[in-house]
Structures are given as C-alpha cells and as structure tokens.
Amino acid sequence: MDWKVILSQKGYRLSEPRKRVIELLETAEVALSPQQIHQNLQQKDCDIGLVSVYRTLDLLTKLELVTLVYDLQHNPGYMLSTTGHHHHIVCQECHKALEFSGSDDIDQLVERVEAETSFQVRDHFLQLFGLCPDCQLNNDTGDQL
Amino acid sequence: MDWKVILSQKGYRLSEPRKRVIELLETAEVALSPQQIHQNLQQKDCDIGLVSVYRTLDLLTKLELVTLVYDLQHNPGYMLSTTGHHHHIVCQECHKALEFSGSDDIDQLVERVEAETSFQVRDHFLQLFGLCPDCQLNNDTGDQL
DNA sequence: CTGGCTGCAAAACTTTTGCAGATTG
DNA sequence: CAATCTGCAAAAGTTTTGCAGCCAG
Numbered sequence: 001m002d003w004k005v006i007l008s009q010k011g012y013r014l015s016e017p018r019k020r021v022i023e024l025l026e027t028a029e030v031a032l033s034p035q036q037i038h039q040n041l042q043q044k045d046c047d048i049g050l051v052s053v054y055r056t057l058d059l060l061t062k063l064e065l066v067t068l069v070y071d072l073q074h075n076p077g078y079m080l081s082t083t084g085h086h087h088h089i090v091c092q093e094c095h096k097a098l099e100f101s102g103s104d105d106i107d108q109l110v111e112r113v114e115a116e117t118s119f120q121v122r123d124h125f126l127q128l129f130g131l132c133p134d135c136q137l138n139n140d141t142g143d144q145l
Numbered sequence: 146m147d148w149k150v151i152l153s154q155k156g157y158r159l160s161e162p163r164k165r166v167i168e169l170l171e172t173a174e175v176a177l178s179p180q181q182i183h184q185n186l187q188q189k190d191c192d193i194g195l196v197s198v199y200r201t202l203d204l205l206t207k208l209e210l211v212t213l214v215y216d217l218q219h220n221p222g223y224m225l226s227t228t229g230h231h232h233h234i235v236c237q238e239c240h241k242a243l244e245f246s247g248s249d250d251i252d253q254l255v256e257r258v259e260a261e262t263s264f265q266v267r268d269h270f271l272q273l274f275g276l277c278p279d280c281q282l283n284n285d286t287g288d289q290l
Numbered sequence: 291c292t293g294g295c296t297g298c299a300a301a302a303c304t305t306t307t308g309c310a311g312a313t314t315g
Numbered sequence: 316c317a318a319t320c321t322g323c324a325a326a327a328g329t330t331t332t333g334c335a336g337c338c339a340g
Contacts, residue, residue, distance in 0.1 A: 013339050015295060034329085049297045054330065068219060072268060076219075089264050100258050109250040113273060117243050119234050121275040123217060128258060130266040158314050160320060179304085194322045199305065 003065050012059065017052040020044075022060070022080070029096045031069045031077025031088075069097065072129055089128040093135035100128075148210050157204065162197040165189075167205070167225070174241045176214045176222025176233075214242065217274055234273040238280035245273075 003022055007014055020041055025032065032040070034057060038050045057078050060066035067081040069088050079088065079097055090097040110121045131139060148167055152159055165186055170177065177185065179202060183195045202223050205211035212226040214233050224233065224242055235242040255266045276284060 008340095011294090013294065015339070017296070047297095050329095051298080051331085052296060055295085070215075070270070072270070074213060074221075089258060089262055089266070091264065092267065098262050098264070100261055103254070103257060105250055105254040105257060109248070109254065110273065112248060112250060113234060113245050114275075116245055117234055118278045119236065119243070119273070119275045120281050121234070121273050122237065123274040125215070125217070125270075125272045125274070127270045128255065128264070128266050129268040129270070130259075130264045133263045136265050153315095156319090158319060160314070162321070192322095195304095196306085196323080197321060200320085 003060075006063060006065065010063065016046070017048045018056050018059075020046055020048060021053060021056045022065075025066065025078065025080045028079070031071075031079045031090065031095070031097050033075065033077050037078070069127060071095065087126040087128070089130065091132035091135055092129050093131060093139070096132045096134075098132075148205075151208060151210065155208065161191070162193045163201050163204075165191055165193060166198060166201045167210075170211065170223065170225045173224070174243075176216075176224045176235065176240070176242050178220065178222050182223070214272060216240065232271045232273070234275065236277035236280055237274050238276060238284070241277045241279075243277075 004014055007018070012018075021037060024037060024040055024044075034050065034053050037057075038048070038053045041048050041053075057066060061068060061078075064081065066078050067086070067088070069077055069079055069090065071077065071090060072092070077095075077097075079099075082099060086099040086101055088097050088099055106124070106126070110124065113119070114121050149159055152163070157163075166182060169182060169185055169189075179195065179198050182202075183193070183198045186193050186198075202211060206213060206223075209226065211223050212231070212233070214222055214224055214235065216222065216235060217237070222240075222242075224244075227244060231244040231246055233242050233244055251269070251271070255269065258264070259266050
C-alpha cells in the first residue's frame with residue numbers, strides 16, 4: 001500500500017517535510033543518515049529542519065515504512081522498506097543497498113541455533129555486505145580491501 | 146589465546162583500566178554499553194574514567210577481542226568475543242547474550258542471496274533475539290510481547 | 291478552524307581530542 | 316627511564332525537548 005494512504009489512514013498529515021523525505025528515500029539506492037537526508041534536501045532547494053527529518057524518520061520507522069540499517073563501521077542509515085520482514089545487503093564500495101527476503105535457509109539456521117543454545121528465537125537482524133554488480137566490474141582489475 | 150598475551154605481544158600495556166574492563170566483560174553475560182561499564186566499575190570501587198573505557202573498547206575492538214552488538218532498539222553494547230567469526234543471540238527479557246558460530250546454513254543463505262541479487266557477498270552481520278532458557282521458564286505462565 | 295506539525299533554540303547525551311602528569315615494562 | 320596510558324576538561328557531534336506560530340484537512 002502507498003505511504004500516502006498509510007499516513008492518512010492513521011491520521012497523520014502529508015506535510016511538505018514528510019513528502020520530501022520520503023521522495024528522497026524513494027530515489028535513494030543508499031541508506032541515508034539523518035544528516036545526509038537533511039543536507040541532500042537543502043541542496044535540492046527546500047529548507048527543511050534537521051529536527052523534522054528526525055521526527056519524520058521516527059514516525060516512518062514506527063509505521064515500518066522505513067528501516068534503520070548499519071554499515072560495517074556502524075554508521076546508521078535509513079532506507080525505505082517494503083512491507084514485511086526483510087533484510088538488506090549493502091555494497092561496501094558505493095553503499096548501494098538492496099532488500100532481500102527471508103527464506104527456508106533462515107528458518108533452518110534459527111532451528112539450529114535454538115537447538116544449540118536452548119534459546120527460543122523470536123526475531124533476527126541480518127545484514128550482508130559485499131559488492132554490487134557495478135562495483136564488481138570496477139574492481140575486476142584492481143585489488144580489493 | 147589469552148588477552149594478556151595478545152596485548153603484550155602487540156606492545157600494549159596491561160594497565161589497570163584495561164584489566165578491569167576486560168574482567169568485567171568476562172563475567173558479564175550481557176552486552177554492556179560504555180556507560181554501563183563505567184558505572185559498573187565505579188560501583189565495584191575503582192575510579193576509572195569514562196574516557197578510558199571508550200579508549201579501551203576501541204582498542205579491544207580493533208584487536209577483535211571485543212564485539213559491538215545492538216539490541217532491537219538499536220542500543221549498542223560490547224561483548225567479549227572468542228576468536229573467529231561469530232554471531233550473537235540476545236535475550237529480550239534479561240539481555241543475556243550468547244555467541245553462536247556460523248555453519249552451512251549461513252553459506253546456503255549467502256549463496257541464495259548472491260544468486261538473487263547478483264551482489265558478491267563478503268561479510269555479514271547476524272543477530273538473533275529471543276528468550277533464554279531462564280526467561281522461557283519465567284514467561285511460561287505469563288503472556289509474551 | 292483546530293489540532294497536528296514545523297522550526298528554532300536550547301538541553302541532554304554520546305563520543306572524540308589535547309595535554310599534563312602518572313604508570314608500566 | 317621512556318614511551319604509553321590515564322584522567323581531566325573541553326570540544327565536537329548527535330538526538331531530544333519545549334514552545335510559539337503555521338498549515339493541512
């Protein structure tokens with residue numbers, strides 16, 4: 001379902017800052033930090049406060065329209081999330097990020113760990129890091145990290 | 146290998162603050178934030194600066210003696226890590242955390258995602274959340290989140 | 291119109307840095 | 316004894332909060 005509909009249905013307004021933040025995230029292939037979002041919007045003409053960015057991201061996270069992910073250096077970034085439970089894979093070169101969905105393999109893993117640890121698993125957080133197709137090409141000749 | 150040996154070999158000193166931080170993490174079943182570590186040590190008599198805690202954790206992280214993990218609310222916490230690549234499962238009730246190691250199931254998952262996304266996977270971050278055995282007992286009668 | 295939302299300013303935190311003096315090997 | 320490490324103070328950076336005025340519905 002469309003985010004405009006979701007916001008409306010829950011009684012939230014479609015304010016300018018919210019529109020701009022979501023539009024930006026829609027076009028972004030990369031997870032963006034609040035600061036990055038703010039700067040990006042400033043450059044794109046519109047004068048939106050950093051505070052509004054924070055508040056918008058909080059709201060969108062609560063509504064599960066947006067997900068917080070980290071890179072390997074633990075820098076935070078927000079991405080639009082399609083509905084449902086998803087994971088992300090992010091490129092270590094260009095930071096492009098993509099969602100992928102869970103599958104049997106995760107269930108298998110969960111079962112194994114439950115058996116090993118006697119914990120009862122309720123949730124998980126999984127993120128992969130690597131090279132996106134573009135950066136694989138660019139790196140073919142050069143050396144890697 | 147023992148952390149004392151590792152520190153010595155790399156030319157680092159076994160100072161009081163470092164000893165205390167590591168000792169604390171050794172007994173902790175829970176991932177601790179820098180603040181928690183600091184407070185915990187203050188209570189245990191010794192007057193170690195918060196700054197030293199940060200610097201010690203940085204060093205230990207660099208040496209891979211310690212790992213930074215997050216809970217589902219994205220609060221950071223440090224845990225001692227055994228050598229090698231590991232993942233953590235943390236209890237949502239008491240925050241107790243345990244390591245578990247990778248296995249075929251993760252490789253399978255990685256291969257699937259590589260096929261699905263055309264990314265080349267180089268690293269991953271995986272954390273499970275749930276109930277530890279103790280908290281499962283305590284929750285048997287009550288309701289769950 | 292009116293309640294929710296923004297933007298500002300400022301507070302509250304968290305983390306990093308510089309430097310003099312203490313400490314380890 | 317020398318280089319490293321600590322602790323303080325203070326800076327830098329991030330996130331939250333309070334409040335007056337604005338704006339979407």
